[in-house]
Amino acid sequence: MGAFVNPRWLVGSAAVAAFLVVWQIVGANEIIRSDLVSYPTEIAASARELAASGELGANALATLREFAEGFAPAIVVGVLLGLGFALSKIVRNLFEPLFVAMYTAPLIAFVPLLVVWFGVGSTSKSVTTFLAAVVPIAINTTTGVRETQESWIRACRAFGATRAQIVAKAILPGALPVVMAGLRLAVGRAIVGVVAAEMYVSTLGVGRLIQTYSTAGRAAEIFVLVGVVAGFGFVCVGLLRVLENRLAPWRARA
Amino acid sequence: MSERAQSLVLGVLGFALLIAAWEICARNGLVNPVVVSSPSRIAAAFARQWASGDLATDLATSAVEFAVGFGAAMVAGVAIGLAMGLNRFVEYAVDPFVWFVYASPLIAFYPLLIVWLGFGFATVVTVAFLLSFVSIAVNTLAGVHAVDPSHMRAVLAFGGGKRDLVFKVVLPASVPHILAGARIGLGRALHGVVLGEMFGSNDGLGYSITRYAAQLKTADVFVPLITLVVLGVAINQASGLLEARLLRWRA
Amino acid sequence: MTQLVVQGLRLEYPAARGGAPFLALSDVDLAVEKGEFVTIVGPSGCGKSTMLMLIAALLRPTRGAVSLNGQPVAAPGPDRALVFQDFALLPWRNVLKNVELGLEMQGVAAAKRTDIARKNIDMVGLRAFERHYPHQLSGGMRQRVGIARALSVDPEVLLMDEPFGALDAQIRQVMGSELLHIWERDRKTILFVTHDIDEAIYLADRIVVMSASPGRVVQQIKVDLPRPRGLSIRTSAKFNEYRETLWNLLEEQVRQSGSWARGEGGA
Ligand SMILES: Nc1ncnc2c1ncn2[C@@H]1O[C@H](COP(=O)(O)OP(=O)(O)OP(=O)(O)O)[C@@H](O)[C@H]1O
Ligand SMILES: [Mg+2]
Secondary structure, three states: OOOOOOHHHHHHHHHHHHHHHHHHHHHHOOOOOHHHHOOHHHHHHHHHHHHHHOHHHHHHHHHHHHHHHHHHHHHHHHHHHHHHHHHOHHHHHHHHHHHHHHHHOOHHHHHHHHHHHHOOOHHHHHHHHHHHHHHHHHHHHHHHHHOOOHHHHHHHHHOOOOHHHHHHHHHHHHHHHHHHHHHHHHHHHHHHHHHHHHHHOOOOOHHHHHHHHHHOOOHHHHHHHHHHHHHHHHHHHHHHHHHHHHHOHHHOOO | OOHHHHHHHHHHHHHHHHHHHHHHHHHOOOOOHHHHOOHHHHHHHHHHHHHHOHHHHHHHHHHHHHHHHHHHHHHHHHHHHHHHHHOHHHHHHHHHHHHHHHHOOHHHHHHHHHHHHOOOHHHHHHHHHHHHHHHHHHHHHHHHHOOOHHHHHHHHHOOOOHHHHHHHHHHHHHHHHHHHHHHHHHHHHHHHHHHHHHHHOOOHHHHHHHHHHHOOOHHHHHHHHHHHHHHHHHHHHHHHHHHHHHOHHHO | OEEEEEEEEEEEEOOOOOOOOEEEEEEEEEEEEOOOEEEEEOOOOOOHHHHHHHHOOOOOOOEEEEEEOOEEOOOOOOOEEEEOOOOOOOOOOOHHHHHHHHHHHOOOOHHHHHHHHHHHHHHOOOHHHOOOOHHHOOHHHHHHHHHHHHHHOOOOEEEEEOOOOOOOHHHHHHHHHHHHHHHHHHOOEEEEEOOOHHHHHHHOOEEEEEOOOOEOEEEEEEOOOOOOOOHHHHHOHHHHHHHHHHHHHHHHHHHHHOOOHHHOOOO
16 A cells, blocks of 8 residues: 555544634624634634743642642552552441542532631642542542452562562552552543633632633633643643653563 | 341441530630530521521422433433443544543632523532533443444344444443443432532522621531531442342342 | 471362352472472362462461471561562553562662562573563563562572463573573472473472362472483483373373463463
8 A cells, every 4th residue: 555644633633624714704704603613723823822821830820739739649549548448348448439429529629628627728729630630539549449450469579579668569550550540530620621721710829810711702712721721631631641651661561 | 237237237226426525625715616605506506597488498499400410411421431431533523622621620600600601500500510410421331332242243234223232231231330330320400500609609508508607606507517418428338239220130 | 408398288268159168279298309390280279379478478378387497477578589470560660660679678789689680580581672562572571570579588488480481482492491401400399380291301300289169289299301401301211201290190180170361271
């Protein structure tokens, strides 16, 4: 076969291009009220403006900080909790139902309460991020540990490994791919959580910005900001994939 | 004691410990009982909201929005997933949009929805629908991709047409995937209902949470909140049981 | 000097839900001299792997005991190294790191670890593959990693559970004579489980024949073939005699158990 362009890519971008053209015509000619749907060139202009004024940068940075301050401890706590669930039946039976309840409940419902408890500032957003992320990380760590193979543990024991060594050398690395999948889930939940929490009430952040432009009826800016958030999600998931490929190259065709 | 009974007892014990510790902290002033509330205050608020009928009204509103939003998502999700799975060009063309809907914080568009659909029911249902249908569509697509070609050949060999292929092979074979997608979709639809109610409605459990929170009535916040958590668990359990029943043939 | 003593060893695997416990080994007695090469043959499922795991102390005997140099064996340790039938490699470690595993447990410094591991990787002929991961290796190569890993801890007793099981016949013979070289140099005590009758004779000072499940020792055969042994010894008349004796013994056991191991037990 020759150098055919990948049809998936070709058809996909053609569809997106067609959509953009129709959108532009509909919006720019006010076939539908442009303050509601906006149109691509207006959105591009708004994007440039937002970026140039520094408004986007400052708010994005604030959101990023809240996200990082919630997500980092969520990794540590989630992995430790997951290990506890997997290695101790008592811990598991005591606390897993609580966790499953947290997992199936709509997280956003907790945000108003968190704001009452932690204030309208960045702390309540970091806590939201933490709660959104910690549960899938813990649950996946448990699953990952439960799926570790008996032969890996046997190999370590045969050479006289202590309990701690077995955890460090067989259980954790074995569970890593599933833990990474948990991190990807967590990133998605946490991003939506932090932005929605900022929209609910906040002083700074991308969600705050979305809320401001919403009340002002500015569709173009909203599209820009939604794009920024979605882009951040893509970047995070992409980074996690790169990290996973570095940390767990053995998964290739295992 | 059997394993099951033991885990049940410990699970209940976990909840009981949490509630007891909380109550004790609140009574001894270790935490501020007004801000943090306490189990006994929450129980009282529960009784109050139940007696006044507020809770029932909220629950009914949210339940209807949830049912309509999820029902529509189920129909649309399976239809879109099937269309994508049966035709490669549809799949390639729709794929980028599906992923955009999946990856973006859709709630950001709520002001637009309010302008189009008005404050309340229609907006909430739409948010629930949008959040939920993508996971159903994506899973349906995966199900169609996973259909065993030999089963399709069997139908074709006995003179079946495209219709037969869809209804006798593709759909039934995709059921496990569709159900898995539906299960994710259920959670996302509930999430959508709450989001929609918080930002675009004056009714329902989600709205009540924000209203009580704005009045700093923490104990009252917990009533719709706990109701939602229970609802989430119940929906998840029920769908799990249903899934197990429907998939008995898989052994 | 007697080094390893197995006395009245019995092992029951705990019952699965509602069933009776499974008796895998009943009253195994065995004494192994220091530096002796003992091969173990027996029908599939008779408990050979179980016995090696008991000696390695990965399992606790239901009754009986194992002792090494007069000391009872209670926990796994670097004095006994096991080459697993199922390799038991860690998939996230490359060959070098897998071979270093046992040395890490002993707290050997990193640089020294790498040195020792490299030497043993060389010995099993995997020098070019030390950066490969297990999933990139053939079955036979994986098994050689397992052998290098066991040799690296410099054990007194080497427990080898069908270490050549995944190799084709030719490599198998070469690896066998390689192993003899190593053994003749270091004179480690070796317990070597195999399904291959020729291999059992070729390598052994003594062959232990086990009964069908539950496993017992039914007979021990001293192999009086001169050492060092070349590959040509397999065609000698004496070798043929051993082959016939062993074949008959095994056939009887297998007939009793009603199952012939994976059809590869023959010579
Ligand atoms: N963990 C276990 N639980 C219960 N039964 C077991 C377990 N491991 C092994 N067995 C049983 O114990 C018997 C002995 O197993 P073992 O693996 O020691 O046999 P083997 O002689 O090494 O067989 P092979 O030659 O096929 O490797 C078998 O019947 C097996 O089914
Ligand atoms: Mg075995």
